[in-house]
Amino acid sequence: MIARSTRLAGVAACAALMVSGCVSTTAGPSGQYASPIGNAPVTANPTPYSTALYCLADYARRYNLPSPRIAVGRISDYTGTVSADGGRQITGGASLMASTALAKSGARLVERYDTSVSELELRYANNKLIGDEGPGGPSDQQYRRILAGQVPGSDFYVVGGITEVNYNIRSGGFDAGMGEIDTNRPGSGLIQAKVFVMNVAMDLRLVQTTTLEVVDVISYQKQIVGREISAGVFDFLNGNVFDISAGGSAMEPTQLAVRAMVERASVEFMANLYGAPGPEICLDTANEPLRDTYGPTGGYYPAYPNTDVNNGQTRADPSRWHDRRDGAVRRTRY
Known part of the structure; x- marks a missing residue:
């Protein structure tokens, strides 16, 4: 002993x-x-509707369809759900997801969600406190002038919110156990499996800025599935106790479901604004190489006229700029 x-x-x-x-x-x-x-590595974060957004951008470019200026307002979580650790159950960043989704479709975006920096600089410039470099170089500082009409207005804006979270729409599972009747041969086993389904819903609307007329309304929901499997064995062998268990669980990401709904709604909004007939526009890939300022990671305004050689085409490459996966990056330890 x-x-x-x-x-x-x-x-x-x-x-x-x-x-x-x-x-x-x-x-x-x-x-x-x-x-x-x-x-x-850091990777792109697409949904099953991202490709449709690229197709819309290709379609607009192919037929020279101008995009109206679009702003994104508050897309809030109105469900009031709280997770077990006290944080939000549903993301509060749906507005940011909408900006990314619209950028993927080639939309012209104007910022209205967070204008705090612009408003502060506008006040500073109005008081002649902000200087810009003049023709004479860095020593030639001139105060920034405020010009009438320098801020472009929006034609439409997107607002709405996450309106439903329904838990345990349906669940199921089973437990199976086994034990020895003979007390001289103690031992038992257990296996469990569970599956449950929940959903989230969103309501968005597209509003014409100048008239405040609601020109498009969309409501979507998406179901989310989760599963859990576990098994274990408990036994006494020669006076020693063995308790062995293993299992796994997986749940479809809730916040990714919100992003998918936002992207699906953005597809419908932009298809209407572009006059696209439907998904058949994706069959024509003749102008796909023009995809330079938008893609899986969103969109950008090129700082220089070099979109054919800049890094825009490689933003979704998981090995790009990674010091262990990209041989062109110098592995320097700081």
């Missing part, structure tokens, strides 16, 4: 040493106690 207890104590001590060996209480040469795990 004493020998068995000694063995168990030794095993526990070895396990503790192995765990403590991974974390030190003394900072290493890098100034850190431990290096973070994980090396997944």
Whole structure:
């Protein structure tokens, strides 16, 4: 009995040493106690509707269809749901998702969601506190002038909100257990499997800025599925206790479902504004190489006329600029 207890104590001590060996209480040469795990690169975050947005941008470019100026307002979470840890259950960033989705479609965006910096600089410029470099170089500072009509107006804006979160629309599962009748051969096993479905819904509207007329209204919902599987064995063998279990769980990302709804609504809004007949516009890929200022990561305004050679075409490449995956990047430790 004493020998068995000694063995168990030794095993526990070895396990503790192995765990403590991974974390030190003394900072290493890098100034850190431990290096973070994980090396997944930054990737694009598309949804099944992203390709349709690119098709709309291609279609507008192919037929020289001008995009109206579009602003994004508040797309708030009106469900009031709170997660178990006290944070928001549903993202508060749907407005930001809408800006990205509209940029993928080639829309001309004007900022109205957060104008705090522009308003502050406008006040400073109005008081002649902001200077810009003049023709004479850095030493020739001139105060920034405010010109009438320098801020372009929007033609339409998008507002709305997340209006539904419905938990446990349907769930199911099973538990199965097994045990020994003979007390001299104790042992048991258990297997569990569970599946549940919930959904989120969103209501958006497109408003004409000058008249405040609601010209388009869209309501969508998306179901989300989750599953959990686990199994375990509990047994006594020669006086030793063994409790072994394993399992896995997965849940469709809730916030990605919100992004998918936003992108689907943006597809419908922009298809109407462009006059696109339907998904058949994606069959013509003749002008796809023109896809230079928009793509899986959104869209941008080119700072220089070099869209054929700049980094716009590689923004969705997961290895680009990564110091361990891109050989062109110098691996310098700072």
